Amino acid sequence: MANLTLLQAINSALREEMRRDERVIVLGEDVGKNGGVFRATEGLFDEFGAERSVDTPLSESGIIGMSIGMAMYGLRPVPEIQFMDFIYPAFDQIVSEAAKMRYRSGGQYTVPMVIRTPYGGGIRGGHYHSQSAEAYFAHTPGLKVVIPSNPYDAKGLLISAIRDEDPVIFMEPKRLYRSLKGEVPETDYTVPIGKASITRAGKDISVFAYGAMIPICLEAAKKAEEHDIDVEVVDLRSLVPLDIKTIINSVKKTGRAVVVYEAPKTGGFGAEIAAIIAEKAIEYLEGPVLRVAGLDTPFPYTFEHIYMPDSRRVFEAIEKVINF
Amino acid sequence: MSSEIIQVLKEDGTVSPLFKKETDLTEQDLKKIYETMILTRVYEERSLKLQRSGRIGFYIGCKGQEASHIGSAYALKMDDWVFPAYREPGVLFLRGIALKTMICQMMGNAGDPTMGRQMPCHYSYKEGNNGSVSSPLATQIPHAVGIAYAAKYMKHKIVSLTYFGEGSTSEGDFHTGLNFAAVFKSPVVFICQNNQWAISVPVARQTVSESIAIKAKAYGMPGIKVDGNDVLAMYQVTKDAVERARNGDGPTLIESFTYRLGSHSSSDDAARYRPEGELESWEQKDPIIRFEKYLLSENILTPESIKKIKDDAEEEFTQAVKEAEKVGLPPLETLFTGVYKDMPESLREQMEDLINEQKRLGASEDNSMAFPL
Numbered sequence: 045m046a047n048l049t050l051l052q053a054i055n056s057a058l059r060e061e062m063r064r065d066e067r068v069i070v071l072g073e074d075v076g077k078n079g080g081v082f083r084a085t086e087g088l089f090d091e092f093g094a095e096r097s098v099d100t101p102l103s104e105s106g107i108i109g110m111s112i113g114m115a116m117y118g119l120r121p122v123p124e125i126q127f128m129d130f131i132y133p134a135f136d137q138i139v140s141e142a143a144k145m146r147y148r149s150g151g152q153y154t155v156p157m158v159i160r161t162p163y164g165g166g167i168r169g170g171h172y173h174s175q176s177a178e179a180y181f182a183h184t185p186g187l188k189v190v191i192p193s194n195p196y197d198a199k200g201l202l203i204s205a206i207r208d209e210d211p212v213i214f215m216e217p218k219r220l221y222r223s224l225k226g227e228v229p230e231t232d233y234t235v236p237i238g239k240a241s242i243t244r245a246g247k248d249i250s251v252f253a254y255g256a257m258i259p260i261c262l263e264a265a266k267k268a269e270e271h272d273i274d275v276e277v278v279d280l281r282s283l284v285p286l287d288i289k290t291i292i293n294s295v296k297k298t299g300r301a302v303v304v305y306e307a308p309k310t311g312g313f314g315a316e317i318a319a320i321i322a323e324k325a326i327e328y329l330e331g332p333v334l335r336v337a338g339l340d341t342p343f344p345y346t347f348e349h350i351y352m353p354d355s356r357r358v359f360e361a362i363e364k365v366i367n368f
Numbered sequence: 369m370s371s372e373i374i375q376v377l378k379e380d381g382t383v384s385p386l387f388k389k390e391t392d393l394t395e396q397d398l399k400k401i402y403e404t405m406i407l408t409r410v411y412e413e414r415s416l417k418l419q420r421s422g423r424i425g426f427y428i429g430c431k432g433q434e435a436s437h438i439g440s441a442y443a444l445k446m447d448d449w450v451f452p453a454y455r456e457p458g459v460l461f462l463r464g465i466a467l468k469t470m471i472c473q474m475m476g477n478a479g480d481p482t483m484g485r486q487m488p489c490h491y492s493y494k495e496g497n498n499g500s501v502s503s504p505l506a507t508q509i510p511h512a513v514g515i516a517y518a519a520k521y522m523k524h525k526i527v528s529l530t531y532f533g534e535g536s537t538s539e540g541d542f543h544t545g546l547n548f549a550a551v552f553k554s555p556v557v558f559i560c561q562n563n564q565w566a567i568s569v570p571v572a573r574q575t576v577s578e579s580i581a582i583k584a585k586a587y588g589m590p591g592i593k594v595d596g597n598d599v600l601a602m603y604q605v606t607k608d609a610v611e612r613a614r615n616g617d618g619p620t621l622i623e624s625f626t627y628r629l630g631s632h633s634s635s636d637d638a639a640r641y642r643p644e645g646e647l648e649s650w651e652q653k654d655p656i657i658r659f660e661k662y663l664l665s666e667n668i669l670t671p672e673s674i675k676k677i678k679d680d681a682e683e684e685f686t687q688a689v690k691e692a693e694k695v696g697l698p699p700l701e702t703l704f705t706g707v708y709k710d711m712p713e714s715l716r717e718q719m720e721d722l723i724n725e726q727k728r729l730g731a732s733e734d735n736s737m738a739f740p741l
Contacts, residue, residue: 106544113514147706149492149500150482209709285712
């Protein structure tokens with residue numbers, strides 16, 4: 045075991061998979077010699093060379109389009125999109141090509157590829173270094189969407205994603221990159237994609253979240269404890285496939301639910317969770333399902349800290365549902 | 369250099385003496401190329417009839433571009449890769465696909481390897497290293513580069529060739545693909561089939577460059593403009609580019625200067641936008657007629673053998689349709705399988721619900737309208 049940051053855990057997953065399997069190649073902007081602007085690919089260039097740790101020309105569509113070809117030929121590309129806010133030039137390649145290749149070719153071609161991309165706010169990045177674009181991709185059949193919230197899961201989920209036979213959007217909560225440390229096995233292990241984890245068990249209310257919202261929800265849960273409210277925090281870890289069983293079992297147990305995500309509220313993934321609860325467990329509910337989310341505005345700069353859901357806002361939602 | 373147009377076979381069916389001396393094409397090769405061109409033309413004419421009589425829903429053709437794609441693809445080895453746009457059925461014939469499979473694809477029945485999941489003419493054919501057709505333009509260009517990068521990394525000496533139209537040269541993926549291939553010195557051959565029209569928009573609305581080929585210069589690769597209705601020139605120019613790529617000398621852009629003799633698709637009427645007389649002048653340059661003249665003058669084929677080739681192609685098509693029409697629909701489950709390797713629980717639930725629904729209510733009424741574009 046080593047005490048690693050989330051960023052180091054990701055680096056460790058990449059390194060071990062590249063050692064284990066020569067089909068694994070990382071590529072993107074600044075991922076080679078510089079080791080990535082966040083240093084997620086640090087040291088890979090020295091160990092594996094420029095052919096496997098590839099600095100590409102500056103074009104997201106090119107990075108993903110090229111990765112699709114590599115994957116169709118049998119490699120396991122792990123392209124990096126430097127910030128998720130920059131992923132849109134590659135949107136067509138992701139949703140029209142990578143996502144549909146297996147289906148449209150009747151399984152003749154597949155695209156086992158992991159698109160790693162730092163997402164989320166709280167780092168004073170303004171419009172274009174802060175977005176959480178999970179809903180676009182979770183809405184696209186053929187893609188998996190995975191979001192770790194801690195170093196252990198980050199490594200185990202990334203290894204699973206690299207070994208997965210389908211394209212995975214791997215969203216890394218950059219706010220937690222260096223602010224969160226945890227015990228991470230140095231050996232090879234996997235965390236299965238599609239299984240939520242109950243980060244904190246409780247009996248009064250369920251809070252569903254993922255990525256950088258998990259620490260905030262835990263803080264809110266702690267505050268709630270002082271008010272004798274026992275909060276269950278469920279870390280979804282993967283939006284597609286979604287662990288519906290764990291969500292429903294939790295709601296059946298607590299009878300109440302709050303969903304927390306930092307993307308704009310309307311049409312966000314939290315709405316999907318609320319709808320699933322309404323479809324499958326409405327008879328267990330003792331109050332409304334509330335969403336604590338980002339605002340329906342472009343991501344702001346000066347008022348970022350007000351835009352972002354914080355533990356205070358999550359706690360108020362918890363209280364509101366409890367007192368309904 | 370890149371505005372000059374390369375031609376081997378003149379419109380009167382004669383070739384330069386140099387060609388005869390240098391070409392590696394045998395009589396067998398020439399016959400095979402011709403037969404494939406005829407099969408492709410028959411495939412188009414007969415498929416349009418199937419579409420008009422409601423037996424397939426759509427067709428998108430390549431009439432007039434047979435030399436362009438068949439001549440070029442003939443320069444490849446079978447383990448090389450092809451990333452098609454959607455006007456290259458002749459490549460599939462060259463690579464050995466069964467005619468029946470292609471017709472089943474157009475019918476979207478259980479004989480379609482892609483299970484009726486895509487519109488007609490959107491083939492995928494892995495056995496022939498022929499990519500998967502999608503409708504958005506130019507997306508296949510970066511894929512061709514990725515294949516070439518991967519192959520080079522794995523020390524496989526293969527070449528990746530991709531087709532696209534002149535409309536695609538306005539897309540970002542065209543620029544990106546050429547630029548990436550040049551930077552990585554990847555073994556790729558880019559073939560732009562400049563057929564003058566992107567649905568109703570003429571090439572003058574895509575670019576004011578003096579040619580498509582000249583664009584190669586900005587990417588640091590050779591650009592060659594070739595008479596796309598000259599099957600021998602297409603073969604020769606592509607063969608040179610393939611060799612360059614295979615020898616590690618990087619990519620080439622080939623502009624095949626040709627013409628779309630048909631409409632954009634079965635739903636389009638080119639008479640709405642083509643200037644008067646343009647079609648007729650290009651019909652005079654029909655690549656099949658030109659090649660025929662040559663083959664006849666060289667006594668490689670006779671009027672009788674030509675007739676037989678055409679009759680055989682017609683008969684082959686008739687038989688394949690007969691066979692294809694015996695095939696039933698794909699099982700309903702194939703609507704759900706193959707989205708992922710393993711079906712997610714939520715999708716399985718949708719599948720079970722739908723199967724129960726169809727049992728309960730009977731099959732949904734097929735009230736889709738005809739494709740309008």
